[in-house]
Amino acid sequence: MEFTPPFPPQLDPNYSGNNTGIEAYSEEILNQMTTSERTRLAVKLYKKREIEIHDAIKISGLSAEIFASVLRGMNLEVRQMNVLVCGGAGFIGSNFVRHMVTKYPHYKIVNVDKLTYAGNIDNLIDIENRPNYIFYQGDIVDQKFIDEIIVKEKIDSIVNFAAETHVDRSIHIGSREFVMTNTVGVQTLLDATRRHNLFKFVNISTDEVYGSLELGEQRMFTEETAFEPNVPYAAAKAGGDMLCRAYYNTFGVPVIVSHCSNNYGPYQFPEKLIPYLITKALNREQFPIYGDGRYVRDWLFVLDHVKAIDLMLHKGIPGEVYNIGGNNEKSNLEIAKLILQYFGLPESMIKFVPDRPGHDRRYAIDATKIMNELGWYPEHRFEEAIPKTIEWYLHNPEWIAKIKQRNADINEHIK
Ligand code: NAD
Numbered sequence: 001m002e003f004t005p006p007f008p009p010q011l012d013p014n015y016s017g018n019n020t021g022i023e024a025y026s027e028e029i030l031n032q033m034t035t036s037e038r039t040r041l042a043v044k045l046y047k048k049r050e051i052e053i054h055d056a057i058k059i060s061g062l063s064a065e066i067f068a069s070v071l072r073g074m075n076l077e078v079r080q081m082n083v084l085v086c087g088g089a090g091f092i093g094s095n096f097v098r099h100m101v102t103k104y105p106h107y108k109i110v111n112v113d114k115l116t117y118a119g120n121i122d123n124l125i126d127i128e129n130r131p132n133y134i135f136y137q138g139d140i141v142d143q144k145f146i147d148e149i150i151v152k153e154k155i156d157s158i159v160n161f162a163a164e165t166h167v168d169r170s171i172h173i174g175s176r177e178f179v180m181t182n183t184v185g186v187q188t189l190l191d192a193t194r195r196h197n198l199f200k201f202v203n204i205s206t207d208e209v210y211g212s213l214e215l216g217e218q219r220m221f222t223e224e225t226a227f228e229p230n231v232p233y234a235a236a237k238a239g240g241d242m243l244c245r246a247y248y249n250t251f252g253v254p255v256i257v258s259h260c261s262n263n264y265g266p267y268q269f270p271e272k273l274i275p276y277l278i279t280k281a282l283n284r285e286q287f288p289i290y291g292d293g294r295y296v297r298d299w300l301f302v303l304d305h306v307k308a309i310d311l312m313l314h315k316g317i318p319g320e321v322y323n324i325g326g327n328n329e330k331s332n333l334e335i336a337k338l339i340l341q342y343f344g345l346p347e348s349m350i351k352f353v354p355d356r357p358g359h360d361r362r363y364a365i366d367a368t369k370i371m372n373e374l375g376w377y378p379e380h381r382f383e384e385a386i387p388k389t390i391e392w393y394l395h396n397p398e399w400i401a402k403i404k405q406r407n408a409d410i411n412e413h414i415k
Contacts, residue, residue, distance in 0.1 A: 022055035035061060039070060046071075052080040053199050054156040064156075064199045065254040065318045078314055081199070082108040084155045086140050086189065087162030089113035091268040092204065092302055094123035096159065099306045101133045108132050110153045112146070114139045114181075117407055118165065122399060123267045140185035146192045156199040159313060160189055166271055167208070167233045171357060172413040175232035179239065186240030190247040190255065201255040202312050205241050207298070207325070208234035209259065212360035215296060220366040221259070223321045231358045254318035258308065261325040261365045265302030265385070266392040270403060271410045274386075277336055278393045279400060281343040288414045291355035293333030296362040300326035301380035301389075311374040322374070325365025328382050342390050353414055 030038060042060035045051045051059070057067045071078070081104075088097040088111035100109045113119045115137055127133055134153065138145045140162045149155065162185055164170065164178040186203055193201040210221040211228030227242070229235040247253040264274045280287050308324045316322065330338075336350055370376045393400065404410070 022051055022058055025059060030059065030061065038062075039067070042067070043070065043074065043076075047076065049079075052156075053078050054082065054154055057156070057197060057199060063252055063254075064197050065252050068199060068254060068318065078199070080106055081157050081313075082110065082153055082155050083313070084149060084153070084158045085109060085111045086158065086160040086185075087113055087119070089115060089119040089121050089123055089135075090161055090165070091118075091123075091265075091272075092263055092305060093161035094120070094267050095265065095302045096161065096306045096309055097124060097133070098127055099303070099310065101127045101130050103310070105130075105132055108134070108153065110149060110155065111135045112138050112140065112149060113162065116164070118269045118271075120267070120269070120403065122402060139181075141180055141188055143188050143191065146188060147195070150192055150196050150198070155196070157313060158189055158193060158198060158201045159309060160186065160201070160203050163204075163237065164233065167231050168271070168356060168411065168413060170232035170236070175236060178232055178236035182233070182236035183239030183243070187243050190243055190253055193255065194247065194251050194253045199254065200313060200316070200318065201244075201253065202309060202316065203240060203244050203255060203257045204309065205237050205257050205259050206234065207259050207261045207323070207363045207365050208360065209238040209241060210363070213362040213364055215294065215362055217362070220364040221323060222366045223259075223323055223369055230360055248319040252318075256312050256316040256318060256320055256322065258312060258322045258324055258370075259365070260305050260308070260323075261298035261300050261363060263300055263302045263305050265389050266396075267399075268302075270400060273332060273335060274339070274389065275393060276411060277339045278390055279404075281339055281345060282393075282397075282400075284345070286349050286351040287336050287340070288351050288353045288411075289332055289336055290353060290359060290414075293331060293336065293350070293352065294361075295332045295359060296329050296364075297332075298325045298363055298365050299328050299330055299335075299382060300324065300378060301382075301385040304378040304380055307379070308370060308374075308376045311370070311376050315374050317373075322370040323365050323367050324370055324376070325367045326378050326382070327365075327367070328378075329362070329364055330382075338386060339390065342387060 039060045042056040046056040087093045163182045170178045209227045210225045227238045229238045244255045244257045268275045270279045
């Protein structure tokens with residue numbers, strides 16, 4: 001049936017303020033309207049910039065996913081968001097938080113991080129006083145805490161980096177924490193996204209869930225590749241990713257999952273290969289390399305990953321999966337030689353050590369989908385970004401020293 005004026009409906013008679021946003025429309029008034037009336041009202045107020053996405057979804061009474069598709073259909077972009085970034089004090093998370101806080105000064109960026117051994121609040125010292133940035137220490141597994149933050153900060157989207165991320169620890173120290181954060185934590189955030197009808201949830205995952213490729217094999221990981229995780233870290237990440245798929249299919253939770261290859265760049269915890277070897281070079285210590293060193297990873301500069309996440313948050317389609325990679329395969333041995341070369345050190349400093357169990361031989365990502373559908377491409381060439389990364393660590397000795405003071409045992413299992 002045609003919708004007839006008056007439109008918009010009368011304001012709440014008990015409302016005495018000037019605000020024409022959601023405060024002007026009581027639940028009672030909204031409940032008397034049809035879905036189509038509510039949607040048109042929400043879109044109209046949104047277009048007139050009287051409300052932002054959070055309130056527009058509420059007024060429409062639609063699920064966030066359907067309202068987002070209405071906006072897309074009308075070519076309307078999201079202008080403002082209150083984004084909950086989980087795990088924003090880690091390596092990729094802190095690079096993402098800095099990007100969002102500076103690129104979108106009108107957004108509110110709320111960083112929730114448990115500050116495990118890998119979390120480092122020093123990573124964000126330069127932006128911690130920005131008016132659009134807030135930090136809370138807390139655990140993504142804690143449902144009550146997450147609910148409180150979402151309500152208090154009027155969150156409309158979540159980007160989740162929070163994870164236990166070091167494969168070696170999942171092998172040598174135990175995998176319980178991995179399952180808690182990487183699987184149960186994701187389930188907690190999915191439930192919260194559903195309960196609060198949030199606009200979007202981007203879950204950052206890894207290419208490691210796809211298992212291993214052979215050296216020289218033509219095949220690459222696509223979004224259709226079946227999960228075959230070989231180590232507890234990857235299995236726990238896959239658990240979270242599977243729940244994302246199930247929550248989208250069962251409840252329509254507007255979740256996007258991304259699988260990215262190995263990142264490198266500033267602020268990476270020095271247990272990971274590149275900063276680990278840089279700190280070894282700085283101390284003129286031997287470079288321990290697992291097995292024959294012919295373990296191949298695809299390497300992507302962290303800010304290229306950050307750009308992809310920004311695109312997925314703004315333009316990604318709920319329910320979709322995106323692979324992200326640099327088309328830049330290098331073996332661990334090649335990486336070690338590059339770093340030695342930078343420091344003018346001899347290759348004899350490489351010391352092959354017994355391999356780790358379940359060591360995947362090779363990962364390679366096909367990123368065609370995100371390139372074609374969201375217009376993403378990597379801007380940083382490895383040959384230029386690697387020396388810049390090394391220089392960042394050279395210029396930040398206090399950052400390294402503080403981490404080492406707190407963590408005496410970095411990679412102590414590599415013998
Ligand atoms: P990281 O280890 O540097 O940071 C993880 C952060 O999560 C830390 O700040 C930690 O304190 C926080 N955290 C851990 N458990 C938490 C919990 N229960 N609640 C709240 N915060 C918690 O990791 P990273 O390298 O920045 O990776 C971020 C994400 O990207 C991870 O999900 C990882 O699987 C994924 N990823 C990483 C890479 C890579 O090369 N580093 C590649 C692809 C995908």
